[in-house]
Amino acid sequence: MSVDLKTVKRVAHLARIALNEEEAQRMMGELNGILGFVEQLSEVDVTGIEPMTSVTPMAMKKRADVVTDGNKADDIVANAPETDRNFFLVPKVVE
Numbered sequence: 001m002s003v004d005l006k007t008v009k010r011v012a013h014l015a016r017i018a019l020n021e022e023e024a025q026r027m028m029g030e031l032n033g034i035l036g037f038v039e040q041l042s043e044v045d046v047t048g049i050e051p052m053t054s055v056t057p058m059a060m061k062k063r064a065d066v067v068t069d070g071n072k073a074d075d076i077v078a079n080a081p082e083t084d085r086n087f088f089l090v091p092k093v094v095e
Contacts, residue, residue, distance in 0.1 A: 002035065003028055003032055004028070005024055005025070008024050074086065
């Protein structure tokens with residue numbers, strides 16, 4: 001797969017990137033180089049190889065999934081300028 005100048009300009013427009021003709025030509029070469037590398041990767045035989053998320057084996061650390069009250073309402077509103085019974089008071093912005 002290769003990218004032409006029209007595609008580069010369309011992608012630049014979608015990404016809101018301003019490119020002049022010289023930059024578009026250079027970008028076309030760079031994108032075609034990247035796509036060529038990706039095509040090389042698709043040639044690698046990966047049958048029988050398990051997908052992995054890390055190069056070192058590790059188990060995810062998980063906390064117990066328990067519902068707690070937390071008892072932190074006073075700490076949460078401690079720095080608020082105005083509160084009422086552990087609720088934030090804010091100025092009215094809609095009439």
